Structure formats: structure tokens, C-alpha cells
Amino acid sequence: MNTKYIDLINQTFDFPQEEFKIDTKKNLHFHDIDTMKLAEEFGTPLKFTYLPKISENIIKAKTWFKTAMRKHKYKGRYHYCYCTKSSHFKHVLDEALSNNIHIETSSAVDIDIIENLKRAGKITDKTYILSNGFKRDEYVKKIQGLINSGHRNCIPIIDNYEEIDLLTDGIRKKINIGIRIASEEEPKFEFYTSRLGIGYKNIVDFYRRDIKENKKVNLKMLHFFINTGIKDNAYYWNELSKCLKVYINLKRICPTLDSLNIGGGFPIKNSLGFDYDYEYMIDEIISQIKIACDDAEVETPHIFTEFGSYTVGESGGALYKVLYQKKQNDRENWNMINSSFITTLPDSWAINKRFVMLPLNRWNDTYERVLLGGLTCDSDDYYNSEQHMNAIYLPVYKDEKPLYLGFFNTGAYQESIGGYGGLQHCLIPQPKHIIISKNNEGKLEYKVFKEQQKPSDFLKILGYE
Known part of the structure; x- marks a missing residue:
């Protein structure tokens, strides 16, 4: 027995x-x-x-994206970003950055960490710093300081209509920005649309009104984030499809737009029965982006991901x-x-x-x-x-x-x-x-x-x- x-x-x-x-x-x-x-x-x-598990997961994801892009003859680069909010500890950042990755920030103190890492030689001005979140005085000032100091790959992600003016007031050079899409949440959520970002239907008008003729900014990136993460379900694929339509419509009128940030992380193992095909999901995402862009006859974007829990959780x-x-x-x-x-x-x-x-x-x-x-x-x-x-x-x-x-x-x-x-x-x-x-x-x-x-x-x- x-x-x-x-x-x-x-x-x-x-x-x-x-x-x-x-x-x-x-x-x-x-x-x-x-x-x-x-x-x-x-x-x-x-x-x-x-x-060692941090580096192992980063290397796996980079390999999967490289394989998928080669398979689908995808013209565009892949950039792995780590979300510092998952764990801000120095030993975590040191290990993650040893794999030639980039960083996503979400608050003012994050920029202090960035400055510390730069002084230590862990990152350079070539490292992408994607600054997300709802931004006000202190966060804005620190982003401006980073850009004014010569960090050319700092890209603030616009969360609301006021942020462009807040960010460019005091900036001495033209800056690259991204726009975050306010995705529609899953039906089980208590609210319908994410509080972060700008609605799908408003983004093109926002670009025409506030960005197209603005000599202080270039629109570089569209940021797509799903709160529940990247999952093989109808909800995720439907939101990705809607995001790609926005990207294509923007790309047709905005030549500087060349990057798509598919935020929302991978799940991590939470039981011995955990089953998730990371390689399939990456292959399918790359495939769908390429098909949509090829059909619309627009150039495929560079791909950014923001993996927090996937990077450090395990x-x-x-x-x-x-x-x-x-x-x-x-x-x-x-x-x-x-x-x-x-x-x-x-x-x-x-x-x-x-x-x-x-x-x-x-x-x-x-x-x-x-x-x-x-x-x-x-x-x-x-x-x-x-x-x-x-x-x-x-x-x-x-x-x-x-x-x-x-x-x-x-x-x-x-x-x-x-x-x-x-x-x-x-x-x-x-x-x-x-x-x-x-x-x-x-x-x-x-x-x-x-x-x-x-x-x-x-x-x-x-x-x-």
C-alpha cells in the first residue's frame, strides 16, 4: 500500500x-x-x-524570441526589460544586468537606483530605461535629469494627456516617448478599463493633436500591457489584435514609431502541475505581429518585453x-x-x-x-x-x-x-x-x-x- x-x-x-x-x-x-x-x-x-535562476530565465526568453524571429523572418530587434518593482534589491539587479538587458521603472526612487547603477558601471546611456507609471513632480524631475545628463535611451511612457507638457518643460533636447494603451480588463475585474494609459480609440487623435507637430517629442513606442499577463486565451489574443490595429494606424501617420512593448509578464510555476508553453506563446506572438504588419504593408516593430516576476520570481x-x-x-x-x-x-x-x-x-x-x-x-x-x-x-x-x-x-x-x-x-x-x-x-x-x-x-x- x-x-x-x-x-x-x-x-x-x-x-x-x-x-x-x-x-x-x-x-x-x-x-x-x-x-x-x-x-x-x-x-x-x-x-x-x-x-543563477535569474540569469537562466533571461537567457531562455532571449533564446525563444531569437528562434521565433528567425523562423518567421521577422525584421526587428528584441529587447528584454526587467521591471524593478518586482524586486529592487541590488543583488537582483546586478545578476539581471549581467545578461545585457534593459530596465522598466515605475517611480521616482527607481531613477535614483538607475543613477546608482550608472555610477557603478552596471548600465550605460545605451541601456533602455522605460519609465512607466502615473508621473508627477519628483518622478518627472528625475526623468528630466536623466535625459538632460545624456541618457538618450530613456523613454518616458505617456500615461495621461498632461504628461507631455510636464516632461518637456525643462528638457533641453527633443525626447523619445511612448504611449501606454489603456487595455480593457478581463470580465471578472470590478472595472472595465485599466486606470493606466490612454484608451484605444483616443490614441490616434491624441497623436494628431498633441504630438505630430510637437517639436519637443518623437513618438517611438506603443506600450501594450495586460494586467493578468500573457496567457493563451481569447481575452489576450483579442487585446493583442486590438493593439496591433492601433499600432498599424499610428505607424501609417507617424514615421518615428518603430517599437512595440508587449508588457504584461509570463506566469511562473506555482505548483508541481504547472504547465505553460513559453516557446509556443512567443512564437505565436511574433507570428501574429508579423502577419498583421505584412497584411497592412507596414514595417514590423522592434519588440520590447517587461518581465518582472518571470525574471526574479523563481x-x-x-x-x-x-x-x-x-x-x-x-x-x-x-x-x-x-x-x-x-x-x-x-x-x-x-x-x-x-x-x-x-x-x-x-x-x-x-x-x-x-x-x-x-x-x-x-x-x-x-x-x-x-x-x-x-x-x-x-x-x-x-x-x-x-x-x-x-x-x-x-x-x-x-x-x-x-x-x-x-x-x-x-x-x-x-x-x-x-x-x-x-x-x-x-x-x-x-x-x-x-x-x-x-x-x-x-x-x-x-x-x-
Whole structure:
């Protein structure tokens, strides 16, 4: 009878997988990382960033686009941009930029990061900086400063009708701009049209009225963003088709327009049953753009993408120890972890974000169905089947045999949403954070990026010290 946890996984999923495998001790390995060894050496709760995965995903996407463009004889270049809002950490940007990529910004402080990276030689004036978001005083001034300093490939993406005047007031040279399309949201959304950008039907008139004769700007890019990401469904393909019609109509009257930014990122793996054909999607996107432009007899645009979660999401993980099991009734066993989901994985309770969750050890033991609870007194501090896609099963809790578990592919947004380094709900401390890289010989190297928060850190913020 197959009653072990490893039997359950083998029966339910195709396992082992590219990044997950089990060693002879029946402990979990994530990529090259022995997760139990990591937990024992640095303690739990623990967060880690595995930097090689960032470069791996960038290289894959570049290869897929190159292959698709060659296949379809696509005349145009591809530019990979990283959305800094997914993770602003220096170690993330350093790793991503080592792959000759470009950057998308969304706030004023992003420009300070850009200036820092320029001083460090990580980027140059040739690096594309696509400045998105709703722009007001400070953000505008910093974009202007970047352009005035000679950063010729800074392209502000116009979000509303006022931004052209705001951006050009004080600029000493003609600048390149983009326009963001206000896409129509999926039917399940509470609103019909995105609050960001300018409506499909208004863009051509906007160009004729405010840009065509404006000696301060060149329209260079059309920016197309889908909030739910690039998915193989009727909604995405319909919005892409509408975007291409706008691009073609604009291109016919605007010779400087030569780039299409297909924003909206790729999904990342959120369960062992995840299935997404990245290569097919890229091939189909390139094919549809080329067919539409060829039929309209307009030149195909250079392609930009803005991948945030896809770039950094699968590099992250969080490790915990199960402290205790509470049996609340006949059916519910609560495994209490030694941290808080609200503190460390805010997406899991805020929007029911799904992550890959697996035990680190005891894969040869029998299993049980459980709920996972955090340390705070908040009733929302839990993780259950609603976030996990399937019922949560883990090796049976035993006092004498500690159980450790990990959440994987958590590298995007969790730190910024959770207020990294600041106050946390119920003052549960941020865990220790480890950076994992590879040296020139391919061996893993571990570096403590930040120790766990101390009570004194909270007291200082609160004004007690």
C-alpha cells in the first residue's frame, strides 16, 4: 500500500522535476541546494535568493524570441526589460544586468537606483530605461535629469494627456516617448478599463493633436500591457489584435514609431502541475505581429518585453519549521509554522497567491491532510487549499521528528509588499535572508544578506529608542 508522502507526489505529479528532486536521505533539493542542510546551517525561518535562476530565465526568453524571429523572418530587434518593482534589491539587479538587458521603472526612487547603477558601471546611456507609471513632480524631475545628463535611451511612457507638457518643460533636447494603451480588463475585474494609459480609440487623435507637430517629442513606442499577463486565451489574443490595429494606424501617420512593448509578464510555476508553453506563446506572438504588419504593408516593430516576476520570481524561497500541531476538531489539523505568512508571504493571504509548497524532509513517512497557520493573532494568517490549488498534505506531525517545509518561487513582490526591514504585523520579525550564487567553478556560495530583525529594530521605528 502506497502511504508515504513520496508515493503521493509520484502518483499525483510528474516527479522529480527540473528544479526539484529527492536525495538518498529523502530530503528535498531545489536546483543545486540541499534545503535541509540550508535550514540546519542557517536556521529557520529563512529566506533565500538563488541568483543563477535569474540569469537562466533571461537567457531562455532571449533564446525563444531569437528562434521565433528567425523562423518567421521577422525584421526587428528584441529587447528584454526587467521591471524593478518586482524586486529592487541590488543583488537582483546586478545578476539581471549581467545578461545585457534593459530596465522598466515605475517611480521616482527607481531613477535614483538607475543613477546608482550608472555610477557603478552596471548600465550605460545605451541601456533602455522605460519609465512607466502615473508621473508627477519628483518622478518627472528625475526623468528630466536623466535625459538632460545624456541618457538618450530613456523613454518616458505617456500615461495621461498632461504628461507631455510636464516632461518637456525643462528638457533641453527633443525626447523619445511612448504611449501606454489603456487595455480593457478581463470580465471578472470590478472595472472595465485599466486606470493606466490612454484608451484605444483616443490614441490616434491624441497623436494628431498633441504630438505630430510637437517639436519637443518623437513618438517611438506603443506600450501594450495586460494586467493578468500573457496567457493563451481569447481575452489576450483579442487585446493583442486590438493593439496591433492601433499600432498599424499610428505607424501609417507617424514615421518615428518603430517599437512595440508587449508588457504584461509570463506566469511562473506555482505548483508541481504547472504547465505553460513559453516557446509556443512567443512564437505565436511574433507570428501574429508579423502577419498583421505584412497584411497592412507596414514595417514590423522592434519588440520590447517587461518581465518582472518571470525574471526574479523563481529565484526565491522561504523555509520554515513546524512548531506544533493543533487539532481543533475532528477534521482540521493545524500545523503552526515558526513565522507568519502575513510577514513573509503577503501575497498568499492578500490575493491568495499560489506558491510551490513542499516538505524539506521526511518524504518517506506517511502523510496527512493539514492546514498551515502563522504565528500572529490574525485569523487571516494561514495557508490552505484555496491558495495551494490542491488539498495540503504533509508528512504526519510527530514531536520527536521535526518537520520542515518550504515555499518556492517566492522571489517577486513579497519583500516590497511586506515592507522589508520595517514594522510587521504583530511585530513578527523578518527572517534571515541568504543570497546563494555560484563561483567560477560552479560551486554554491552562501552569503548572509540580512540577519533576522531584532526587537530593538522595532522599538527604534516605534520611537521607544
